Amino acid sequence: MELxxxxxxxxxxxxxxxxxxxxxxxIRDLIIEGHLAPGTRIDETTLVEQLGVSRTPxxxxxxxxxxxxxxxxxxxxxxxxxxxxxxxVFSMLELLSHLEKLAGQLVCERASDAxxxxxxxxHEDMLKRYREGDRLxxxxxxxxxxxxxxxxxxxxxxxxxxxxxxxxxxxxxxxxNSKPDYWASAVAEHEQMxxxxxxxxxxxxxxxxxxxxxxxxxxxxxxL
Amino acid sequence: MELxxxxxxxxxxxxxxxxxxxxxxxIRDLIIEGHLAPGTRIDETTLVEQLGVSRTPxxxxxxxxxxxxxxxxxxxxxxxxxxxxxxxVFSMLELLSHLEKLAGQLVCERASDAxxxxxxxxHEDMLKRYREGDRLxxxxxxxxxxxxxxxxxxxxxxxxxxxxxxxxxxxxxxxxNSKPDYWASAVAEHEQMxxxxxxxxxxxxxxxxxxxxxxxxxxxxxxL
DNA sequence: ATTCCTTATTTTGTATACAAAATATACTAT
DNA sequence: ATAGTATATTTTGTATACAAAATAAGGAAT
Numbered sequence: 001m002e003l004x005x006x007x008x009x010x011x012x013x014x015x016x017x018x019x020x021x022x023x024x025x026x027i028r029d030l031i032i033e034g035h036l037a038p039g040t041r042i043d044e045t046t047l048v049e050q051l052g053v054s055r056t057p058x059x060x061x062x063x064x065x066x067x068x069x070x071x072x073x074x075x076x077x078x079x080x081x082x083x084x085x086x087x088x089v090f091s092m093l094e095l096l097s098h099l100e101k102l103a104g105q106l107v108c109e110r111a112s113d114a115x116x117x118x119x120x121x122x123h124e125d126m127l128k129r130y131r132e133g134d135r136l137x138x139x140x141x142x143x144x145x146x147x148x149x150x151x152x153x154x155x156x157x158x159x160x161x162x163x164x165x166x167x168x169x170x171x172x173x174x175x176x177n178s179k180p181d182y183w184a185s186a187v188a189e190h191e192q193m194x195x196x197x198x199x200x201x202x203x204x205x206x207x208x209x210x211x212x213x214x215x216x217x218x219x220x221x222x223x224l
Numbered sequence: 225m226e227l228x229x230x231x232x233x234x235x236x237x238x239x240x241x242x243x244x245x246x247x248x249x250x251i252r253d254l255i256i257e258g259h260l261a262p263g264t265r266i267d268e269t270t271l272v273e274q275l276g277v278s279r280t281p282x283x284x285x286x287x288x289x290x291x292x293x294x295x296x297x298x299x300x301x302x303x304x305x306x307x308x309x310x311x312x313v314f315s316m317l318e319l320l321s322h323l324e325k326l327a328g329q330l331v332c333e334r335a336s337d338a339x340x341x342x343x344x345x346x347h348e349d350m351l352k353r354y355r356e357g358d359r360l361x362x363x364x365x366x367x368x369x370x371x372x373x374x375x376x377x378x379x380x381x382x383x384x385x386x387x388x389x390x391x392x393x394x395x396x397x398x399x400x401n402s403k404p405d406y407w408a409s410a411v412a413e414h415e416q417m418x419x420x421x422x423x424x425x426x427x428x429x430x431x432x433x434x435x436x437x438x439x440x441x442x443x444x445x446x447x448l
Numbered sequence: 449a450t451t452c453c454t455t456a457t458t459t460t461g462t463a464t465a466c467a468a469a470a471t472a473t474a475c476t477a478t
Numbered sequence: 479a480t481a482g483t484a485t486a487t488t489t490t491g492t493a494t495a496c497a498a499a500a501t502a503a504g505g506a507a508t
Contacts, residue, residue, distance in 0.1 A: 019491075043459090045458085059461090060283060060284055060287045064287050066288070068291055075461090076459085077460080091382065155315045155318055157315040157316045158319050242461070244461085278462055279490090281462065300469055300490060302490070452506090453506080453507095455505095456504085458502080459499085459501080460499070462496085463497090464493105465492105465494075472487070473484105473486070475482105477480100
């Protein structure tokens with residue numbers, strides 16, 4: 001018999017998905033993809049029916065989403081999809097810009113050459129999508145790029161927080177790319193990021209990423 | 225009949241605490257105050273009995289705490305109080321140092337004179353506690369000081385994230401003040417913060433606060 | 449009609465009951 | 479004894495049932 005893996009099994013095994021996890025993921029997607037619009041009341045009875053689960057896992061899932069800030073639970077009065085005010089969005093983008101600035105600096109210090117290479121490939125993919133006008137794939141690659149930078153910064157807490165804020169902003173950011181000239185300037189900023197990455201110039205990368213996010217605010221603020 | 229208050233009632237009314245909220249708060253305190261030690265398995269049956277609630281609100285509370293990062297839920301295998309590795313703590317302190325740096329900068333730009341004054345009073349209280357050797361009150365005022373700075377930075381997202389990380393680190397940080405010389409240097413750093421606050425020198429304040437947290441790491445790392 | 453109050457209906461909150469999974473125990477074979 | 483397997487027990491996950499609160503509907507008085 002072969003020698004078994006040096007890692008204990010549980011770290012390798014695919015994590016079992018409990019029902020409430022699945023439900024949380026499902027509702028999260030519904031919110032992020034806009035099928036449950038901000039401000040919408042979350043009707044337990046119908047949603048539970050549509051998902052084919054009982055209220056128990058459903059309500060547990062709601063608590064998770066509430067802690068993530070996607071949903072507001074008003075005691076005895078039902079839950080609603082959190083509606084972001086302009087101020088909410090600004091505060092998130094301001095914070096995110098500082099977080100990604102930090103991530104940009106750290107990634108240049110800490111990531112391996114291969115990882116940087118991977119980021120640059122991602123960037124090339126984005127460019128291709130841009131040139132071909134494929135908005136949705138571009139958008140997804142863009143999310144992936146920002147997530148990956150945070151991940152490769154080598155600070156798990158930073159990664160978590162970035163992921164959470166990015167999730168909350170997903171819909172908003174999509175709007176920001178909806179006008180062509182906005183898209184063009186976003187792409188130009190990403191070019192600068194790539195250049196800084198190639199030089200592993202953390203300060204430059206951080207600066208561009210921060211700027212990128214404050215520009216996102218400018219692109220987005222009038223839609224709120 | 226009198227004219228009613230100009231504010232709608234719900235904004236004034238005390239928020240109704242549902243059972244799962246109370247339970248979440250209760251368990252959170254138990255964890256933070258060390259009555260539920262890191263790594264401890266959370267036994268639903270006994271805990272539910274002690275709290276005198278049924279499993280439903282208890283489990284909902286657990287999901288909240290899990291999302292906050294205080295508890296780990298292992299599907300079908302029970303929950304445990306999250307145990308922080310040295311790396312976890314480092315990543316939190318590194319992130320927190322950047323967050324509070326930002327908070328320090330912003331508070332100098334955005335807070336009112338009265339608010340700054342309030343912070344300085346808090347600082348004086350801390351000094352008094354230090355001189356009298358009252359460790360626990362000092363500790364609480366210290367937490368309050370850092371929270372207040374984040375609050376007065378005028379960015380709600382920043383405040384939330386700071387509060388979350390501070391909560392996770394509460395126990396750890398207490399350790400950091402346990403040795404007298406550590407305490408002394410922490411107080412010295414706070415003196416610098418106060419000086420910067422008086423001058424509304426955001427850069428200086430940010431620098432000291434960031435440094436303060438990286439020093440916390442040095443004070444704490446050997447106890448992990 | 450409009451306002452107020454009363455009574456239904458729906459919706460939410462919590463407890464309990466049942467099912468499924470994991471863990472512990474006891475037994476058998478070697 | 480020990481390893482392995484089968485069975486019992488505990489623990490977790492989910493569904494349902496009941497209670498309490500909020501909302502909606504209906505009707506009486508102005």
